[in-house]
Amino acid sequence: MSESELGRKWDRCLADAVVKIGTGFGLGIVFSLTFFKRRMWPLAFGSGMGLGMAYSNCQHDFQAPYLLHGKYVKEQEQ
Amino acid sequence: MGGECVLSDSGQEAPRNTWFLQGWKASRMFLIKGSVAGGAVYLVYDQELLGPSDKSQAALQKAGEVVPPAVYQFSQYVCQQTGLQIPQLPAPPKIYFPVRDSWNAGIMTVMSALSVAPSKAREYSKEGWEYVKARTK
Numbered sequence: 062m063s064e065s066e067l068g069r070k071w072d073r074c075l076a077d078a079v080v081k082i083g084t085g086f087g088l089g090i091v092f093s094l095t096f097f098k099r100r101m102w103p104l105a106f107g108s109g110m111g112l113g114m115a116y117s118n119c120q121h122d123f124q125a126p127y128l129l130h131g132k133y134v135k136e137q138e139q
Numbered sequence: 140m141g142g143e144c145v146l147s148d149s150g151q152e153a154p155r156n157t158w159f160l161q162g163w164k165a166s167r168m169f170l171i172k173g174s175v176a177g178g179a180v181y182l183v184y185d186q187e188l189l190g191p192s193d194k195s196q197a198a199l200q201k202a203g204e205v206v207p208p209a210v211y212q213f214s215q216y217v218c219q220q221t222g223l224q225i226p227q228l229p230a231p232p233k234i235y236f237p238v239r240d241s242w243n244a245g246i247m248t249v250m251s252a253l254s255v256a257p258s259k260a261r262e263y264s265k266e267g268w269e270y271v272k273a274r275t276k
Contacts, residue, residue: 068239072196073192073193073196074192076192076195076196076199076200077192077195077196079199080188080195080196080198080199081188081189081195084183084188084189085189087179088179088180088183091175091176091179092176095172095173095175095176096172096176111189114189115192118191118192119192122192132193
């Protein structure tokens with residue numbers, strides 16, 4: 062694995078962790094306010110779930126170095 | 140006046156249709172809360188925020204491109220509606236600090252120092268011993 066590829070993986074992992082922890086925290090806030098009477102445990106639960114999902118994604122990404130991350134490109138009509 | 144009358148705990152009559160009203164209010168509140176929570180869950184599912192890492196990275200990049208102009212337009216709208224003038228802050232200084240280069244340089248410095256440490260220690264101790272021998276003569 063080249064250093065540039067390693068750097069891209071780390072960037073992807075950090076961005077993924079930020080998004081997933083933030084999403085879990087946000088969902089925890091919503092459910093705490095709507096159903097759980099403003100308790101703190103939904104926030105902790107959501108943040109923890111987001112962190113765990115991000116860690117799992119990073120682990121798969123680093124342990125499977127031969128998978129390519131492609132993206133869909135629309136075919137241009139001739 | 141319709142509906143049967145039932146005696147409550149205080150002994151006063153409470154018509155059954157109040158039960159229906161209370162139940163309707165409770166279910167309406169539950170519907171509103173459920174709609175808000177369900178909408179949040181659907182938004183997360185639709186934007187694939189809890190999906191693969193490349194989708195999350197794309198969502199973060201898209202948010203970084205969309206949010207600052209939206210905040211600026213909202214502030215301009217608030218200024219127009221309220222007549223307040225938000226002072227223009229100066230642009231923050233752009234600091235270029237390559238963390239990776241500094242870290243790599245630091246690691247190489249530490250490792251080279253550790254590699255020459257035994258020979259340097261031997262050399263300094265030898266010089267110190269020569270100095271002490273010269274002073275004691």
